[in-house]
Amino acid sequence: MILYDYWRSSAAYRVRIALALKGLAVERRFVHLLRDGGEQRSAAYREKNPQGLAPALELDDGRVLTQSLAIIDYLDAIRPQPPLTPSHAVVAARARAVALIVACEIHPLGNLRVTDYLRRELKLDRESVETWRRHWITAGFEAIEAMIAPAPFCFTDTPSLADICLAPQVFNAERFGVLLEPYPKIRQVADVCAAHPAFAAAHPSRQPDAEPTSPAP
Numbered sequence: 001m002i003l004y005d006y007w008r009s010s011a012a013y014r015v016r017i018a019l020a021l022k023g024l025a026v027e028r029r030f031v032h033l034l035r036d037g038g039e040q041r042s043a044a045y046r047e048k049n050p051q052g053l054a055p056a057l058e059l060d061d062g063r064v065l066t067q068s069l070a071i072i073d074y075l076d077a078i079r080p081q082p083p084l085t086p087s088h089a090v091v092a093a094r095a096r097a098v099a100l101i102v103a104c105e106i107h108p109l110g111n112l113r114v115t116d117y118l119r120r121e122l123k124l125d126r127e128s129v130e131t132w133r134r135h136w137i138t139a140g141f142e143a144i145e146a147m148i149a150p151a152p153f154c155f156t157d158t159p160s161l162a163d164i165c166l167a168p169q170v171f172n173a174e175r176f177g178v179l180l181e182p183y184p185k186i187r188q189v190a191d192v193c194a195a196h197p198a199f200a201a202a203h204p205s206r207q208p209d210a211e212p213t214s215p216a217p
């Protein structure tokens with residue numbers, strides 16, 4: 001399998017965590033989100049992912065999967081151990097709810113193409129865009145803080161989809177200046193994730209395409 005990846009893509013980061021948890025090795029191809037107007041927008045990459053977003057996972061037969069949560073569901077199906085969905089139905093629903101808050105209601109509002117649109121088309125200045133981004137992260141984190149019950153992961157003693165989505169979002173939040181002090185449970189889960197080898201291996205700073213000094217998009 002080939003993962004189309006970018007070190008600082010938090011959606012790709014989710015897939016990297018899932019791959020590491022499952023012990024699945026993949027070939028990596030890097031899609032630079034800022035170079036040449038964004039390699040994700042190139043015709044060649046859109047043949048892989050018509051949305052022009054990272055990540056994408058190309059299977060050995062050439063078929064391509066997109067959307068990080070769908071890719072993670074696929075990995076869970078082909079390699080059931082360790083399971084990423086809690087066995088108890090209510091806990092599973094709660095874990096998925098946290099994952100969906102991150103993936104559907106925080107991340108898309110601060111995504112590169114959205115913030116580009118705010119700047120270029122709606123003429124918002126940089127500070128206004130950063131205020132927008134922090135607003136939606138904060139709204140999501142307030143809800144997640146009220147929902148999770150660290151055990152020591154969000155709901156369970158092993159990582160679930162909730163943790164796989166939350167840890168990369170915490171990385172993003174810190175990158176954009178959202179302080180975690182008001183969210184002690186999120187902080188606690190993030191620290192537990194950071195100490196887990198699969199999460200550590202997937203961290204942006206550990207990726208071959210990492211650029212520690214590049215500016216925030």
Ligand SMILES: N[C@@H](CCC(=O)N[C@@H](CS)C(=O)NCC(=O)O)C(=O)O
Nearest residue numbers: 009010011053054067068069112113
């Ligand atoms: N919902 C998608 C989101 C994918 C996504 O937005 N990826 C970002 C990086 S985290 C991206 O490629 N952004 C490029 C752009 O906005 O142009 C998923 O979970 O895979």
